[in-house]
Amino acid sequence: MIIRSKAPLRLGLAGGGSDVSPYSDIYGGLILNATINLYTYCTIEETNDGLISIDSDDAHCHESYPVLSSLEIDGKANLIKGVYNRVVKEFGIVPCSFKITTYNDAPVGSGLGTSSAMVVCILKAFIEWKSLPLGDYETSRLAYEIERKDLELSGGKQDQYAAAFGGFNYMEFLQNDLVIVNPLKIKRWIVDELEASMVLYFTNVSRSSAAIIDQQKKNTSSGNQTAIEAMHRIKQSAIDMKLALLKGDMKELARILGEAWENKKKMADAITNPMIQEVFDVAIPAGALAGKVSGAGGGGFVMLMVEPTRKKEVINALGKLDGFVMPFQFTEGGAHGWKIYPSDRV
Known part of the structure; x- marks a missing residue:
C-alpha cells in the first residue's frame, strides 16, 4: 500500500x-x-x-x-x-x-x-x-x-x-x-482582484528564520518598548486588513501592508537588508504600491501589491534582478x- x-x-x-x-x-x-x-x-x-x-x-x-x-x-x-x-x-x-x-x-x-x-x-x-x-x-x-x-x-x-x-x-x-x-x-471577485493585484517575488536567497525570531522573542522578554509597540501595530494591521479584504478595498489593503512592513523592520535588525531594499527600489517606480517580506524576513519571498494595469511593468523591472517572479493562486x-x-x- x-x-x-x-x-x-x-x-x-x-x-x-x-x-x-x-x-x-x-x-x-x-x-x-x-x-x-x-x-x-x-x-x-x-x-x-x-x-x-x-x-x-x-x-x-x-x-x-x-x-x-x-x-x-x-x-x-x-x-x-x-x-x-x-x-x-x-x-x-x-x-x-x-x-x-x-x-x-x-x-x-x-x-x-x-x-x-x-x-x-x-x-x-x-x-x-x-x-x-x-x-x-x-x-x-x-x-x-x-x-x-x-x-x-x-x-x-x-x-x-x-x-x-x-x-x-x-x-x-x-x-x-x-x-x-x-x-x-471571501467573495470570488475579491480573490480574483487580489491575485491580479499581487506579485510574489523570490529573492533567490533562502534564510534561516531562527535568529530573527530569537531576537524578536528577546525584545519582548526584555521589555524593549520600541519593538513591543511595533508588534502591537503589526497585530492591529491584521484587524484592519481583514476588514479591507472582506470589502475588497485593495488600496487600503496596500496601505496597511506598507505600514506593517515599516513596523516589521523595527522588530529585528536582520529583517531587511540591501538586497531586499533593492527589490522595493526597483518595484515601486515600476508600479508597485507597497510590499513586505513573507515570513520572518532576511530573504525568501517578497509580496508586492501593484496596480493591475501596471503588473507587467513591475514584473519586467524585477526581471533585471537576480531572483524571479513566482506565479500563484490562492x-x-x-x-x-x-x-x-x-x-x-x-
Missing part, C-alpha cells in the same frame, strides 16, 4: 510575529494568512526489507535506518524523524519497515511556512496510514509541538494551522497555546492524504 499527502504553503498577509511566544502569551496574537497553490508532498510506501528509508530532497537526506521505535535526531531529516518518533510514542504504533519520500514546491527558508507545512504533510500521511484520530485542530497542535517543543525549532504557531486548515484564515493566538481559527469567506483546501492500493495502480 502507498500513502500520499500534500499540504499547502501560505502567505502571511498581516500580523506576522504576533503568534510567537512570549508575545502571544502576554498580549495575544492575531494573524491573517492565506494558502496558495504551492505545496509540500509526502509519500509512504510499505516495505518488507526491515528498514526505514528516508528520501528527502529538501532535507538532503537519502538514508536507511534499522526499524526502531525512535530515530536519532542528528540533523538529517529531523522533521521526518520528529514526526515518526512522536506518533510511535503517542499512539502506540508498532514499528515496521517503510520508505518515506518528501519534497517541496518552494525552497526551504522561503518565508512561506515550508518547514511547518512539511511537518503537517508528514503527519497527515501517518494519520491516513494508521487511521489516527486527529482533526484539523489536533493535527495543527501536534505538528506545532513536534516542531517547536520536541525538535526545539524557533518559530510561531500560524504555519501549522494554515497548512492544516487551508484557505483565508483569521487566527487568534491566546495564552496556554490556545488557537482559534476563523475561516473567512487555494481553499488544507492538508489531506489518500491511500493507493495495488489494484488502483496503472
